[in-house]
Amino acid sequence: MARRIMRDLKWCDVTPKADFLTRRQLLAGAAALGLAGPATAKLSYVQSKFSTDEKPNAFEDITTYNNFYEFGTDKGDPAAHASALTIDPWSVKIDGMVEKPGDYDLADILAGVTLEERIYRFRCVEAWSMVVPWIGFPLGDLLARVGVQPSAKYVAFETIVRPEEMPGQRRGILEWPYREGLRMDEAMHPLTILATGLYGEAMPKQNGAPIRLVVPWKYGFKSIKSVVRITLTDSQPKTTWNMLQPREYGFYSNVNPEVDHPRWSQATERRIGEGLFGGRHPTLKFNGYGDLVASLYAGQDLAKDY
């Protein structure tokens, strides 16, 4: 019911700042009253100390402004085409240097997991940013459950390939499947989550349903969507954007105002939702998560390992 109320609002009726609280209070209220049945896809979750207190972007911003090239290169393409994606059933193959490899049903992955709300800054490599209230759980918890072999040094991820449901995959925009990867310490870091929802609801398809990675100190393209495979490996995995243009998109791709993209500056960013005259904000190193993650890169030259 809460969802219905929200649906009836046109997106232009919802101003990010004013309605954010209303929306969340409404959802929380509906949940408390038992109004939110399964149809609302309302998730239960706890708060997290890792959340920023910055105001999240409006749900409408987060779900209509997406880079998800599987559905097309325009920011509006995912919202326009993602409804065709079948996300149930969904399983994730976990393989490589792992104690318990297998095809895991999403329900098994989520069994016994405590979901948390993680309100994270999200910084795209294209120099715009948002704040997103993700719902998810640490990737490290899943990796611990399946058992990482000591020889594993990296984690590789793949997005689903389903050209019949993903129009962008019918064209050779990128090499499919979309691939991403993390070093083991990055993957095990408590900030790194697998997200299954946002704004307290199941993940919208255009945002990478049913399960996606979120690594808040890296450029958005590292946070791979609609994950179907997680591979533990001892060599640095190939990653999609790096394969396309290695000079522009490094394996690490940590948010870093001091290291420009060859074609544009990364020193500043535009915050989506601030209207016509929002201007630019200084970009923070590691997207502002440096106190938690900078130590991972001690001794590394980040201009070289970009």
Place this chain on the structure above:
Amino acid sequence: MSLAGAVNHVARRVPAWTIYVAGTTPPVWLLWAGASGGLGADPVKAIERTLGLWALKLIVAGLCITPLRRFAGVNLVKYRRAVGLLAFSYVVLHFLAWLVLDMGMLWAQALGDIVKRPYVTVGMVALVLLIPLAATSNDWSLRALGTARWRWLHRLVYPAALLGAIHFVWLVKAWPLEPFVYLGIVIVLLALRAVSPGVLRAGNEKGANPPPPLASS
């Protein structure tokens, strides 16, 4: 009546000032829609991109006018000045959208980008090349310069168009088709300048006539 004849017939009746009137509407609408939330999550990019794309379309439209007359007998020459000036206005608005809305008037970063980012540099050079053309798109300049020199000057639109299309190709991520389509069209339109009309049309013109200078209609 042939298609070309029909177009010429209509063109004789529609004055050139209608181009200016029609051309003013989209930027006004964009600003209004952007300010009132009608352009989605990122009105800044929407405005910047729409203006850039229309600038390029208008440059391409301007480049079509001479070949249309030479190869198809369609005479839209009286609109050429309006199309050209409108294209220039869109380039300037596109630039201003970038400077004011996108860059937020961070002068240092804006200047840095013009110098350091090839796609911005290339766009800027295209803009600068168009300035003398816009400044001389009037009857007085045409008389003052003389037809030959004026015509020579206005060939600057060729590199400007090429740079505008390269700017588009250079700024995208991955390899979408659209920028390459524009680049292809521009290259074909420029190549047509080197072709004599007889090649494409079994016409009876004697060799390649240079296009007449922009005349006010």
